[in-house]
Amino acid sequence: MVPQRVCQAFIVACCIGLVGSQAASADQSLAASLRVEVVADQLDTPWGLAFLPDGRMLVTERTGALYLIDDRGQRTLIKNVPPAFVKLQGGLLDVVLHPAFETNSMIYLSLAHGRQKHNTTRVVRAVLEGDTLTNVEVIFDSTPKGTSVHYGGRLAFLPDGTLLVTIGEGADYREQAQRLDVVLGKIVRINDDGTIPEDNPFLSTPGAHPAIWSYGHRNPQGLHVDPQTGRVYAAEHGPKGGDEVNVIEPGANYGWPIATHGIDYSGARISPFETYPGMQEPLVYWTPSIGPGGIAVYRGAMFAEWDGDLLVAVLGHRHLRRVDLEDGRDVGQEILLQDRGARFREVEIGPDGAIYAVVESVNEREKSGQILRISRALSPASDGDSSPSESEALSQASVSGP
Template identity: 45%
Template sequence: MLALGALTLSGVAQPAIGHTFTSDKTDFQLITVAEGLEHPWSLAFLPNGSQLVTEREGRLRLIEDGELQKPPIKGLPELVVSGQGGLLDIILHPDFETNRTLFLSYAHEVSGEGMTTRVARAALDGHTLSDVEVIFEAMPRGNTSRHFAGRMAFDRDGNLYVAVGDRGEMDRAQDTGDDAGGVHRLTTNGDPAPGNPFIDDSTGNDTVYTYGNRNIQGMTTHPATGEIWSHEHGPGGGDEINIIRAGNNYGWPKVTYGIDYSGAIISDKTTMEGITDPLHYWDPSIAPSGMAFYTGDRFPEWKGDLFVGALKMRKLVRLSIENETVKEEEDLLEDLGERIRDVRMGPDGVLWLLTDSANGRVYRLVPLE
C-alpha cells in the first residue's frame, strides 16, 4: 500500500523519492528513472550502466546517466505496429561485452500474407544497430493482431528461447508443425538448438521446444536450477506459471482454468493425461507480464522470490516458492494504479519496472533508507 504522498486530480498516486510502500516483509520506495515512453515493453542493462528500452510503437530508446536520450536508436529492422504487435522484447547476447550483439522480437507483416513474430540479431554500435539479420520467423503467418508473445530468455548453455503466441487461433497451439502457441529453442544463429525434442520427428518443427502455450508474456531463468520459467495469459481466467521443459504440452486449449471472454466454455477440463499442469494459476485473470527472480542483497527478505507484473489488475505480485510450490503470494503496488509491463532484476541489486501506457515509466524499486 502507499503510505505517503499526494494524489493528482485523477486520483492516481504519483510516486517519488520519499514515498513509502509497505509489504509483509519490508518497506520500499519507487524512484522514477524515466518517463514519457510510449508503451514501453522490455528493458535490458548495458555493461556500462546504461539501459535500453523498447517501445511497442517501434522505437528503441537509450537511458544514459539516468537520462532518457531523445533520439531513438537507429537501424531497427522493419516491423509493424498493430494491435498487440510492435517492437517487443530485447535481450543481450551472453557475450555482449565482447561482441556487442543483441536480439529483438517484434511483429512483422507481409501484405496479403498476414503478420507474425520475428526475431532479429544485431550489433549495437553507439546509437545505431548494424549487421541486422532476421534469425527466426514464426510460420505460418496469421490474419489477427493478437497474441504475438515475443518474450525471450537464454539458458546456461547459450540457447535462446523465444515464445510465440497462438495468434488468437487457439487450435494452432496443439500443432507442433505450426510455430504458433509454443516456445522455440534456437542457437544464436537461429538454427534449431541441438537436442530439441522434434528434430528427428516429422510431426514437429525442429525449433519447437514446447507447445500448448497460449500467450507467454513473462520468461526468466531460475537462478539455482538454470531452467526457464514462464507465465502466460489465460482467456477469462487461467493465467499460468510454468517451467519450460523439452517436449511438454501445456494444454491450451485442451485444458484451461479460464473461459472465453464471451462466457463460453473452452474446455471442461483443467487437467488431462499427457498435459503438464501449471505450477500456479490465477482465476480471475491478472494479465501477467514481466517476470524476475530476486537475486540481490538489498532486500534479503525477498531473496529467491519470484516477481510478476500485472496489466489488468495493475499490481506487482510476489511469490515465495519452495520445491516448485507457491508457499506465499503477496500483492504489491496496488495503489500505484499502473499496468506493470516488465519486471527485471537489475545489476544494482534492485528490481526495475516498466509501466504500460502512452506515458510509460521506468521505475527502480529500492529499500527504504
C-alpha cells in the same frame, strides 16, 4: 504423560506461529518501505528492458522505438531499428543482450512483422554500435497468422547460450498450439544465429518443427531463466481466468486449449477439461485473470528475504506481484505498488540488486510509460520518495489452485 506431550506440542506450535507471523510481518514491512524512483518517463507503451554491462538500459517501445537510457534518465534513440507491424498487440516487443555482449555487442529483438492478413513473431539480431544497429539479420519467424494479437515475443538466453522465444497462438488459431508442425502457441529454442540446436526435443519427430521447445501455450508474455538454478519460468495470459505461470521443461505440453482453468470471453467453455493426461499443470494459475506480463526470479542482496521468489508484472490488475516460492511451490502471494495506477508490463532485476519495472498507461494517460527502480528505503519513515505500497498477503487457496 499425555498432557505433558500435549503441552509440549502446544508450546512448539506457538513458537512456530510466532516465528511465522514475525516473518510475515517482516515481509509486509519490507513491502511498505519500498523506495520507488522513476528512472524514465513519457515512454510510449514500453515493452522490453535489458541492462548493458555499464548499467545503461535498452528499452523498447511497442510503437517501434528502441532507446538507450542512462541512470539519469537521458535517452538516446537507436537508429536503424527494423520496422515492426504496429497494431493492437503487435509492434516492437522484447530486447535481450547476447551472453557475450561485452565482446560482440550483439542484441536480439522480437517484433511483430508483416501485415494484417499475414504476420509473424520475428526475431532479429544486430550489432549495437554507438547509437546505431548494424548487421541487422532476421534469424527466426513464427508461422504466419492473420490476427494482430497474441504474439508472445519474450526472449531469454539459456545458460548453454541458446535462445528461447515465446510465440503466441494468435487467438483465432488457438488449436494450433497443440500442433507440432505449426509455430504458434510454442516456446522455441534456437542457436544465437537462428539455427536449430541439435538436442531440441522434437528434432526427430516426423513433421514437427525442429525449433519447438515446449507447446500448448496461449500468449506467453513472461519468460525468465533463474540464474541460480537454470529453471525456466514462463507466464501466459489466460482468457477469462486461467492465467498461468509454468515451469518449462523441454518437450512438455502445457495444455492450451485442451486443458485450461479459464473460459472464453463469451462465457462459453474453451474445453471440457481443466486438466488432461500428459499435459503439464501450471505452477500457479489465477482465476479470475490478473493479466501477467513479464516475470523474474529475484536474486540479489538488496531484498534477501525475497531471494528465489517470483516477481510478476501484472497488466490487468495493475500491480507487481510477489509469489513466495518454497521448494518450487507457491506458498503465498503479495500485491505490491498497486497505488502506482500503472499497467506493469515487465520486471527485471538490475545489476545493483534493485527491481526494475516497465509500466504503461499510468492513470490511463497516453505516452505515460515509465521505468521504475524499486529499492529498499534506508529509513521508510523519513524517506519522502518511498511509495507506501499496498501490501496484501494473499492466501494461496484464494488465488491459485494446485
